[in-house]
Amino acid sequence: MSNAIRMNGVRKTFGPKVAVEGIDLSVPEGSLHGFIGPNGAGKTTTIRMIMAILFPDRGDLEVLGRKSAVESKDRIGYLPEERGVYKKMKVAPFLEHMGRLKGLDAGPSLRKATRDWLDRVGLPDVAQKKCEELSKGMQQKVQFIASVLHEPDLLILDEPFSGLDPVNMRLLRDLIREQHEGGRTVIFSTHVMVQAEQLCDHIVMIHNGKKVLDDPLGTIRSRYEPTAVWYEPMSDGPTADAAVSAIEGVAGVGEHDGHREALLSEHADAGVMVGRIAAAAPMARVELHRPSLEDIFIEIVSADADTDELQQLRAAVRGGENAASEAEVGS
Amino acid sequence: MKLLGMQTAKVARVAGREFASTALTKGFIIGALVLPAFFAALMPLIVFLVDAAKPPAQVGVVAIIDRSQEVGPALSESLIALGDEDTPDIPSPDADVAELAGAATALLGDAPRVSVTLEPADADNEVVRQRLLEDTGDDTQRTIAVIDVDADAIRRGADAQPGDAFGSYSVFTRPEIDVRTVGRMRGAIDRTIRDNRYAAAGQNAEELRALTTVQRRDVQEVTESGTRDSNQELKLILPFAVIILLFMGVMTGGQYLLTTTIEEKSSRVIEVLLSATSPMELMLGKILGQLGVGMLLLLMYTGLGIVALIVFSMLDLIAWTTIVYMMIFFLLSYIMIAALMAAVGAAVNELREAQSLMGPIMLVLMLTFYLSFPVSLSPSATWAVIMSMVPPVAPFAMLARIASSEPPPFWQIALSIGTCSVGAWLSVWLAAKVFRVGLLMFGKPPNIRTLIQWVRMA
Numbered sequence: 001m002s003n004a005i006r007m008n009g010v011r012k013t014f015g016p017k018v019a020v021e022g023i024d025l026s027v028p029e030g031s032l033h034g035f036i037g038p039n040g041a042g043k044t045t046t047i048r049m050i051m052a053i054l055f056p057d058r059g060d061l062e063v064l065g066r067k068s069a070v071e072s073k074d075r076i077g078y079l080p081e082e083r084g085v086y087k088k089m090k091v092a093p094f095l096e097h098m099g100r101l102k103g104l105d106a107g108p109s110l111r112k113a114t115r116d117w118l119d120r121v122g123l124p125d126v127a128q129k130k131c132e133e134l135s136k137g138m139q140q141k142v143q144f145i146a147s148v149l150h151e152p153d154l155l156i157l158d159e160p161f162s163g164l165d166p167v168n169m170r171l172l173r174d175l176i177r178e179q180h181e182g183g184r185t186v187i188f189s190t191h192v193m194v195q196a197e198q199l200c201d202h203i204v205m206i207h208n209g210k211k212v213l214d215d216p217l218g219t220i221r222s223r224y225e226p227t228a229v230w231y232e233p234m235s236d237g238p239t240a241d242a243a244v245s246a247i248e249g250v251a252g253v254g255e256h257d258g259h260r261e262a263l264l265s266e267h268a269d270a271g272v273m274v275g276r277i278a279a280a281a282p283m284a285r286v287e288l289h290r291p292s293l294e295d296i297f298i299e300i301v302s303a304d305a306d307t308d309e310l311q312q313l314r315a316a317v318r319g320g321e322n323a324a325s326e327a328e329v330g331s
Numbered sequence: 332m333k334l335l336g337m338q339t340a341k342v343a344r345v346a347g348r349e350f351a352s353t354a355l356t357k358g359f360i361i362g363a364l365v366l367p368a369f370f371a372a373l374m375p376l377i378v379f380l381v382d383a384a385k386p387p388a389q390v391g392v393v394a395i396i397d398r399s400q401e402v403g404p405a406l407s408e409s410l411i412a413l414g415d416e417d418t419p420d421i422p423s424p425d426a427d428v429a430e431l432a433g434a435a436t437a438l439l440g441d442a443p444r445v446s447v448t449l450e451p452a453d454a455d456n457e458v459v460r461q462r463l464l465e466d467t468g469d470d471t472q473r474t475i476a477v478i479d480v481d482a483d484a485i486r487r488g489a490d491a492q493p494g495d496a497f498g499s500y501s502v503f504t505r506p507e508i509d510v511r512t513v514g515r516m517r518g519a520i521d522r523t524i525r526d527n528r529y530a531a532a533g534q535n536a537e538e539l540r541a542l543t544t545v546q547r548r549d550v551q552e553v554t555e556s557g558t559r560d561s562n563q564e565l566k567l568i569l570p571f572a573v574i575i576l577l578f579m580g581v582m583t584g585g586q587y588l589l590t591t592t593i594e595e596k597s598s599r600v601i602e603v604l605l606s607a608t609s610p611m612e613l614m615l616g617k618i619l620g621q622l623g624v625g626m627l628l629l630l631m632y633t634g635l636g637i638v639a640l641i642v643f644s645m646l647d648l649i650a651w652t653t654i655v656y657m658m659i660f661f662l663l664s665y666i667m668i669a670a671l672m673a674a675v676g677a678a679v680n681e682l683r684e685a686q687s688l689m690g691p692i693m694l695v696l697m698l699t700f701y702l703s704f705p706v707s708l709s710p711s712a713t714w715a716v717i718m719s720m721v722p723p724v725a726p727f728a729m730l731a732r733i734a735s736s737e738p739p740p741f742w743q744i745a746l747s748i749g750t751c752s753v754g755a756w757l758s759v760w761l762a763a764k765v766f767r768v769g770l771l772m773f774g775k776p777p778n779i780r781t782l783i784q785w786v787r788m789a
Contacts, residue, residue, distance in 0.1 A: 052609070080602040080606065
């Protein structure tokens with residue numbers, strides 16, 4: 001399978017700040033890649049270089065088989081992180097204008113495509129409204145339409161869920177999946193890792209301008225085996241904790257995100273340990289806790305960061321409690 | 332189709348939206364059509380209101396201290412006679428000035444109706460002037476002015492040499508006396524003193540006036556189709572009108588370009604646009620779109636001017652080549668200025684921040700504008716020729732020369748078009764670099780130094 005995107009040793013600086021440092025990347029056609037990392041990691045700069053909005057100081061870059069996205073912009077759909085519309089323009093003319101800039105011909109087919117998309121995202125009545133009259137969420141959906149109206153081969157979405165309510169997050173997620181299932185290459189960038197975990201089949205993790213992880217989600221999950229079991233005793237009290245901590249293969253017990261957690265020893269078999277913990281005391285629930293992308297990210301960067309920095313990073317990649325809960329509701 | 336690596340269809344699309352979003356708005360239509368029409372309609376109203384606002388007929392007493400002892404009674408008669416005049420006296424023997432002033436007389440107020448008291452020749456000026464502070468309660472009895480005529484106002488002193496100046500007179504008034512009333516009184520005094528000097532010199536005043544007055548007739552132009560009046564004044568005005576039109580077109584297009592670029596950047600739609608076009612395609616499209624707006628205005632006002640010339644049978648005053656050259660130099664001047672304005676628009680986040688960066692551009696533009704006026708008066712001077720070759724002054728200066736009474740030779744026009752084309756290219760090249768970097772820069776607005784860094788960076 002050929003690559004939709006190929007980057008080789010790409011570097012970009014802004015004055016003294018190195019935004020992206022020596023990134024190598026291959027995105028196969030038809031994949032759904034997630035670019036994850038905290039704010040300021042270099043995701044947007046990388047995307048802007050892919051889009052030929054910015055140009056690398058060093059390194060090679062190929063997009064859809066061309067040396068620059070400038071030569072293939074009409075085959076790319078892009079929803080930037082910094083979203084905007086022509087405020088005074090009406091919705092349908094705005095979308096038609098964007099479609100025509102992407103090489104579509106003006107006429108009934110473009111008007112029909114615009115109408116159909118507005119219907120699909122639940123905005124059938126806004127075609128003749130000015131963009132400034134729409135809510136932020138509505139504007140976001142209009143901008144998503146602008147990125148897919150021309151049926152691109154490559155769709156790049158930078159933080160597409162920010163500012164959306166859970167219902168619209170689910171709608172947008174379904175539309176992204178649909179685009180992917182339609183054979184399009186999708187790159188999805190987010191700082192909220194749980195969103196990428198739910199949607200992508202391949203993860204590229206970026207931190208401080210460097211790529212720190214680039215693997216299929218399945219590979220990542222198998223590489224980062226579960227290291228804890230969450231359990232919920234039938235009754236409160238120290239008895240259950242004492243029983244669990246006494247099990248061979250349990251390195252310790254504690255609490256994590258409101259869950260009682262048994263940390264497993266290095267060589268303990270996770271499947272066996274679930275059974276042992278369930279048998280140790282009357283339990284309402286016992287669950288193998290797989291490390292999330294957030295945990296994996298923290299583990300990867302923990303070598304270079306102190307405790308305070310790790311806490312800040314954890315907060316950054318969670319995107320706040322609301323984002324996490326929205327993601328859960330939307331899933 | 333591609334041109335210089337750019338997709339012309341995208342450039343055209345951006346230009347089309349830029350033009351439509353500017354020229355098809357209520358604001359533009361009001362600004363470009365309704366406001367000028369409104370002001371044109373307002374002119375007669377202003378004239379009417381000024382006419383209606385004539386000063387009140389001022390009454391009162393004028394005290395004359397005639398130290399020459401020769402002109403007092405005549406002055407008295409002249410001032411009293413003012414009340415009977417329909418039009419004020421214009422103190423000029425120059426027929427042309429008188430003609431011009433004649434048009435203004437309609438705007439002047441009713442004649443002052445005064446009585447006169449002749450004071451003794453040795454009266455104390457200070458004492459007489461005190462009357463100007465007195466309130467008699469009766470307007471007809473109050474002193475409104477004191478005129479103090481020098482002893483040598485009519486005849487020179489004994490020790491004076493031929494050619495020495497005569498004495499004059501001083502006027503003292505109440506503060507509330509209308510300046511136009513004073514002007515008319517002074518006109519009468521001047522004429523009376525002059526006539527008395529003629530008489531004292533043994534000359535006939537009427538005869539002298541006739542001798543010194545030359546009635547000017549209109550200059551006649553002889554053409555193949557016949558003889559007709561020459562419009563010297565219009566010929567003088569034409570280069571100015573052409574320069575003002577050019578300036579207006581450049582400024583309007585440039586300002587709109589600056590505003591729309593800032594709007595696109597501040598509304599963050601710019602990145603969406605950059606995902607569909609290259610920065611160069613975007614900038615060129617925007618420049619061309621606003622070029623259309625400026626061209627529309629230029630054509631509209633030029634068209635109106637031509638219609639006016641046709642109506643008054645003066646179309647031959649302007650050569651069609653002048654209009655063609657005006658369009659060419661508008662194009663070049665506009666590109667030079669507009670490209671820089673687009674760069675400024677891309678560099679800042681809001682209009683307020685653009686002011687400091689616009690300063691140097693406006694300075695150049697204003698300098699260019701004002702320098703072209705002396706060029707139109709001395710179109711063949713060496714400095715004028717040089718100015719008409721050096722951008723960014725060249726388009727204005729050359730156009731001023733073309734529209735003047737001494738048009739330059741064609742090779743100079745061609746050379747000027749050449750240098751302006753280089754200037755326009757250089758301006759676009761510089762602007763494109765700033766535009767590309769600036770569009771995605773948010774936060775602290777850049778200064779000139781930062782812009783230079785961007786040019787090096789891009």
